[in-house]
Amino acid sequence: MRYLVTGGAGFIGSNIVDELVQCGHDVAVLDDLSTGKEANLAGVRKKIDLHIGSVTDLAAAQSACRGADYVIHLAARTSVPRSVENPLDTNHVNIDGTLNVLVAARDAKVRRFVYAASSSAYGETPTLPKVETMQPEPISPYGVTKYVGELYAQVFGRVYGVENASLRYFNVFGPRQDPTSQYSGVLSRFMLAVIEGKPPVIFGDGKQSRDFTYVENIVDQTLRACEASGASGKVFNGGTGVRITLNEVLKLIEKITGKKISAKYDPPRSGDILHSQADISLARKVLGYEPRVGFEEGFRRTWEWYSAAFGKK
Ligand code: NAD
Ligand code: UD1
Numbered sequence: 124m125r126y127l128v129t130g131g132a133g134f135i136g137s138n139i140v141d142e143l144v145q146c147g148h149d150v151a152v153l154d155d156l157s158t159g160k161e162a163n164l165a166g167v168r169k170k171i172d173l174h175i176g177s178v179t180d181l182a183a184a185q186s187a188c189r190g191a192d193y194v195i196h197l198a199a200r201t202s203v204p205r206s207v208e209n210p211l212d213t214n215h216v217n218i219d220g221t222l223n224v225l226v227a228a229r230d231a232k233v234r235r236f237v238y239a240a241s242s243s244a245y246g247e248t249p250t251l252p253k254v255e256t257m258q259p260e261p262i263s264p265y266g267v268t269k270y271v272g273e274l275y276a277q278v279f280g281r282v283y284g285v286e287n288a289s290l291r292y293f294n295v296f297g298p299r300q301d302p303t304s305q306y307s308g309v310l311s312r313f314m315l316a317v318i319e320g321k322p323p324v325i326f327g328d329g330k331q332s333r334d335f336t337y338v339e340n341i342v343d344q345t346l347r348a349c350e351a352s353g354a355s356g357k358v359f360n361g362g363t364g365v366r367i368t369l370n371e372v373l374k375l376i377e378k379i380t381g382k383k384i385s386a387k388y389d390p391p392r393s394g395d396i397l398h399s400q401a402d403i404s405l406a407r408k409v410l411g412y413e414p415r416v417g418f419e420e421g422f423r424r425t426w427e428w429y430s431a432a433f434g435k436k
Contacts, residue, residue: 125149125190126349127233129178129224130197131171132159134300135239135292138338139195139345144170146346153178153187154198163299178220184227193349194228196221197239199269202306206265207394217268218275225279235286237348238276240358241269242293242334242399251366252334252402255291255358263394273358286355288348290341293362293401297338297421298428309369310335310422314429317376317384327391329370334362334400337421340414347410354409362401363414375419379426 126143130136131152136159143150144167151172152164164171176183178198188194199217200206206213221238228236243266244259261267276287294308302311316323344361348354367375377384406412416424 124192125151127151127153127187127191127194128197129153129187129194130159130199130239132156132161132163132173133197134163134297135295135338135341136197137163137299138297138342139197140164140167140171142342142346151187151191153183158201158301158304160301178224179215181223181226184223185230188224188227188231188233191228191231192234193237194224194233194235195237195239195345195349196224198224199239200265203243203263203265203394204392205306206263206268210264213264213268217265218271221272221275225275225285229279229283229285233285235288235349235355236276236279237345238272238287238289239345240273240289240291241266242291242360242362242401243396244270244273244291245396245399247396251398252364252400253360254402255360255405262396265394277356280356288354288356289358290344290348290361291358291401292341293334293336293360293399295336295338295341297425302429302433309333310372310425311429313372313376314426315433317380317382318429318433322385322387323373325369325386325388326395328388329373329386330368331395332366332368332398332400334364334366335372335418335421336362336414337416337418337424339416339421343415344406344410344412347412351410357405357409359406359410359412360401360403361406362403363418364401364403365418366398366400367418375422376426379423
C-alpha cells in the first residue's frame with residue numbers, strides 16, 4: 124500500500140512514517156520543513172519519496188497524492204498561542220491547506236483520508252472526560268481551524284464519497300517533539316529547561332491539566348484508523364483517559380532526574396483551556412485502540428531521548 128503523510132517530517136508525522144516503512148509500505152511525505160526537519164526522516168530517507176512543498180499549494184498536494192492509497196494529513200500550524208498572534212497564517216495553512224489535500228485525495232481516488240484533528244475542538248466546556256458527541260466550542264483560532272478540518276473531511280465523504288476519519292489527538296509527547304521554539308509543546312519545553320539548568324516556565328498556576336499521550340499510542344491509533352471498517356465519517360478521541368496537572372508533571376521530573384526544580388510562574392496564556400481528558404470508548408470499540416504506553420513510562424523514554432539529543436555530550 125502507498126501512504127502519503129503530510130507533515131511527515133514533523134514530530135508525530137516522522138514517527139508514523141517510521142512505522143509505515145517498518146511495515147513494508149510505500150511512503151510519500153509532503154512537508155515544507157517549516158517546523159519539521161529532514162533529520163527526523165534520516166533513518167528512512169532513502170526508502171521514501173520526500174516532496175518539499177506546502178499544502179497551501181494545490182499542485183504540490185496533487186503531485187504528492189499521485190498513486191496514494193491512504194492520505195494521513197498532519198501538516199499544520201500546531202500552536203494555540205501562535206494562532207492567537209497570527210490567526211490568518213494558522214487559518215491559511217490549517218483550513219486552506221486541508222481543503223487542498225482533500226481535493227487532491229479525492230482526485231487521486233484514495234481509499235481513505237485520515238485527519239489529525241485536535242482535542243482543542245472541545246474548548247472550555249466543563250464536563251470531563253470529553254466525549255465525541257459533545258458540541259465543539261473551540262476557544263482559540265487554532266481550535267476553530269482544526270475543527271473545520273473535521274467538518275471538511277466529513278463533507279468530502281458525503282459529497283464526493285471520500286472515506287475519512289478524524290482523530291482528536293490529546294497533547295501528544297515523545298521523541299522528536301521540537302523543544303526549541305516558544306510555541307513548542309509543554310513537556311518538551313520543560314525537559315529542555317531542566318537539561319539547560321533553567322527554571323521551567325508555567326503559564327498560570329500549574330493546576331491546568333492535560334491528557335498527555337505518548338506518541339507510540341497515537342501512531343498505533345492513526346494506522347488503525349486507516350483500515351478499520353466502520354470508521355469512515357467518524358471522529359475519534361486519541362488520548363489515554365488520564366489527566367495530569369503541570370505541577371504534577373514537575374514532581375515527576377524531579378523523581379526521574381533526582382534534581383530539585385523551581386518553576387517560574389507567568390500569567391496564563393490567552394486561548395488556553397484549563398482541563399483536558401479523553402473518553403476513548405469509541406476508539407476502543409471501533410478501532411480496537413488501547414493505549415499501550417502509559418504516561419510515566421512514556422515520560423521516562425522521552426526524558427532519555429532528550430537527554431541524549433540535547434544533554435551535554
Ligand atoms: P509538528 O510541527 O512537529 O508537525 C507539523 C508538520 O507539518 C511539520 O513537519 C511542518 O514542517 C509541517 N508543515 C507545517 N505547515 C506546512 C505546510 N504549509 N505545508 C506542508 N507541511 C507543513 O507538530 P506535531 O505535533 O507533529 O503535529 C502534527 C499534527 O497533529 C498537526 O496537525 C497538529 O495540529 C496535530 N495535533 C498535534 C497534537 C500534539 O499534541 N502534538 C495534538 C493534537 C493535534
Ligand atoms: C497542544 C498542542 C496542539 C494540540 C493540543 C491538543 C503543541 C504545541 N500544541 O496544545 O497542537 O492540538 O495540544 O490537546 O503541540 N505551558 C506552560 N509552559 C510552557 C508551555 C506551555 O505552562 O513552556 C502550558 C500552556 O499554557 C498550556 C499547557 O502548558 O496550559 C499545554 O500547552 P501546550 O503544550 O502548548 O499545548 P496545548 O495548548 O494544550
